[in-house]
Amino acid sequence: MSEQPESPRPPTKPRKVPRVLILGGGTVGLYTARRLRRRLGRREAAIVVVDPRPYMTYAPFLPEVAAGSIDPRHAVAPHRFALPGIDSLQGKVSRIEHAARRVEITPDEGDPYWVTYDHLVVGLGAVARTLPIPGLAEVGVGFKNVEEAIALRNHVLGRIDMAASTWDPDLRRRMLTFTFVGGGFAGIEALAELEDMARDAAANYDSVSPDELNFVLVEATPRILPEVSEELGGYTLDQLRKRNIHIHLSTFLNSCVDRHVVLSDGTEYDSETIVWTAGVKANPVLSHSDLPLDQMGRVRCAATLQVVDEDGGVVDGAWAAGDCAAVPDLLNPGSFCPPNAQHALREAKLLGENIARHLRSAEPEAYRHRNVGTVASLGMHQGVAQMFGRFKVRGLLAWVLHRTYHLYAMPTLNRKFRIASGWTATLLFRREVVALGTLHDPRAEFRAAAVPPRSGRSKDGAQGSTDPHIGATHAQESSSED
Numbered sequence: 001m002s003e004q005p006e007s008p009r010p011p012t013k014p015r016k017v018p019r020v021l022i023l024g025g026g027t028v029g030l031y032t033a034r035r036l037r038r039r040l041g042r043r044e045a046a047i048v049v050v051d052p053r054p055y056m057t058y059a060p061f062l063p064e065v066a067a068g069s070i071d072p073r074h075a076v077a078p079h080r081f082a083l084p085g086i087d088s089l090q091g092k093v094s095r096i097e098h099a100a101r102r103v104e105i106t107p108d109e110g111d112p113y114w115v116t117y118d119h120l121v122v123g124l125g126a127v128a129r130t131l132p133i134p135g136l137a138e139v140g141v142g143f144k145n146v147e148e149a150i151a152l153r154n155h156v157l158g159r160i161d162m163a164a165s166t167w168d169p170d171l172r173r174r175m176l177t178f179t180f181v182g183g184g185f186a187g188i189e190a191l192a193e194l195e196d197m198a199r200d201a202a203a204n205y206d207s208v209s210p211d212e213l214n215f216v217l218v219e220a221t222p223r224i225l226p227e228v229s230e231e232l233g234g235y236t237l238d239q240l241r242k243r244n245i246h247i248h249l250s251t252f253l254n255s256c257v258d259r260h261v262v263l264s265d266g267t268e269y270d271s272e273t274i275v276w277t278a279g280v281k282a283n284p285v286l287s288h289s290d291l292p293l294d295q296m297g298r299v300r301c302a303a304t305l306q307v308v309d310e311d312g313g314v315v316d317g318a319w320a321a322g323d324c325a326a327v328p329d330l331l332n333p334g335s336f337c338p339p340n341a342q343h344a345l346r347e348a349k350l351l352g353e354n355i356a357r358h359l360r361s362a363e364p365e366a367y368r369h370r371n372v373g374t375v376a377s378l379g380m381h382q383g384v385a386q387m388f389g390r391f392k393v394r395g396l397l398a399w400v401l402h403r404t405y406h407l408y409a410m411p412t413l414n415r416k417f418r419i420a421s422g423w424t425a426t427l428l429f430r431r432e433v434v435a436l437g438t439l440h441d442p443r444a445e446f447r448a449a450a451v452p453p454r455s456g457r458s459k460d461g462a463q464g465s466t467d468p469h470i471g472a473t474h475a476q477e478s479s480s481e482d
């Protein structure tokens with residue numbers, strides 16, 4: 001990045017080349033930047049993308065990453081590779097002062113600094129929408145990013161390994177009980193893919209029977225998959241029940257302190273794995289901005305993807321799209337575009353076009369998109385799809401549609417090719433079901449070997465640290481494994 005961190009003051013004179021600062025390098029950030037660079041040369045606009053991660057994650061592939069059908073590295077597009085001619089800054093946006101045309105960036109190391117701009121694109125996405133449920137913050141895991149997908153896969157496989165190494169029936173039951181909270185698309189796909197993978201893995205153990213695996217879904221409403229018709233939602237429910245997945249509809253998670261699950265229908269059990277997939281909310285960093293937000297914390301937008309104030313007046317130089325933006329759905333008057341990749345991707349391309357038009361003194365166009373359809377994978381060779389709102393597809397064909405659609409939408413030819421090769425290898429050699437649990441605490445073995453020798457020996461002559469602080473530190477660090 002050529003730009004040096006700047007001092008916290010507003011720009012005094014216009015730049016020769018306007019700078020477009022894109023917050024978030026996810027679906028919106030990546031596609032807006034690429035489209036803008038395609039339309040405008042370096043002498044027409046400088047483009048800067050800010051994200052704490054050096055890659056864009058294609059989230060629809062996360063369930064397949066967790067199931068081991070896609071290599072995690074292939075489900076992400078590295079910014080430096082996918083964004084030629086565009087500067088990338090690694091850090092978190094911590095404040096937005098649009099009135100002064102500046103954004104504060106907090107890097108992982110070093111002090112926060114400010115970057116100024118002429119046009120701002122807000123593509124900060126969403127975070128998990130959680131509730132203050134006792135125990136959830138301590139033991140729950142989300143399913144929003146590739147790190148969580150990798151950790152969850154290793155965790156699930158690790159619990160099967162552990163159950164296979166004990167005859168204690170209570171411990172086995174606890175290890176082999178996996179709870180998912182939230183029956184929307186992300187939750188159902190994550191549950192179905194992981195269950196499929198876990199049963200596949202358990203078949204390789206003499207001491208664990210696939211029948212011992214207990215997958216549980218907890219959903220607050222009376223149905224699952226609100227994104228598709230009731231009929232298709234009901235079909236999915238039947239399929240999951242046939243796979244012995246326990247489903248609690250119209251039920252809330254009341255507590256999960258110490259991994260003891262208490263549901264609102266009176267059910268109680270121990271579960272080593274509690275995955276929270278109960279919806280998303282706009283990125284909370286937006287509350288540290290002077291941009292106009294709606295009641296749900298999303299940036300208010302016009303259909304042209306320009307930020308607007310409460311009266312509908314355009315906020316000059318500010319644009320937004322994706323999960324963090326309230327974009328009016330012109331084809332369903334009165335409603336907003338739902339938070340999904342289908343909209344985020346198309347909005348982003350139009351956003352790039354619109355900024356280019358604006359810089360060339362042309363009028364921006366309005367976003368208008370008819371839903372192509374919804375596709376979901378329910379494990380190997382199983383899926384559901386609803387195309388153009390009407391055509392309902394089930395089973396193998398839906399699964400093929402799911403893979404074809406998302407492979408098409410995955411950015412860069414390089415990634416498409418790698419994912420397709422991985423799928424072919426899995427078809428030929430079956431999928432990998434090994435748990436690399438130590439990935440999450442790679443220093444554990446070295447730390448144990450490197451503990452400084454004690455000054456003396458204990459009464460029984462054994463050597464080892466008696467410093468309670470060392471023990472405490474180790475316990476703390478090890479607990480980060482999952």
Ligand SMILES: Cc1cc2nc3c(=O)[nH]c(=O)nc-3n(C[C@H](O)[C@H](O)[C@H](O)COP(=O)(O)OP(=O)(O)OC[C@H]3O[C@@H](n4cnc5c(N)ncnc54)[C@H](O)[C@@H]3O)c2cc1C
Pocket residue numbers: 023024025026027028029050051052053055056057058059060061062063091092093094123124125126143144145185186283285321322323324339340341342343344375
């Ligand atoms: C498991 C899962 C499965 C899904 N499956 C589907 C599907 O099948 N079909 C579908 O249409 N949609 C699906 N979605 C939804 C879809 O992925 C999102 O709607 C889409 O990615 C939104 O794009 P976005 O650019 O708004 O946000 P994101 O793609 O999430 O990008 C936001 C970016 O902002 C960055 N960021 C966050 N905070 C900061 C900060 N403070 N400073 C700087 N950068 C920051 C993040 O690192 C990220 O790169 C799925 C989502 C999940 C989680």
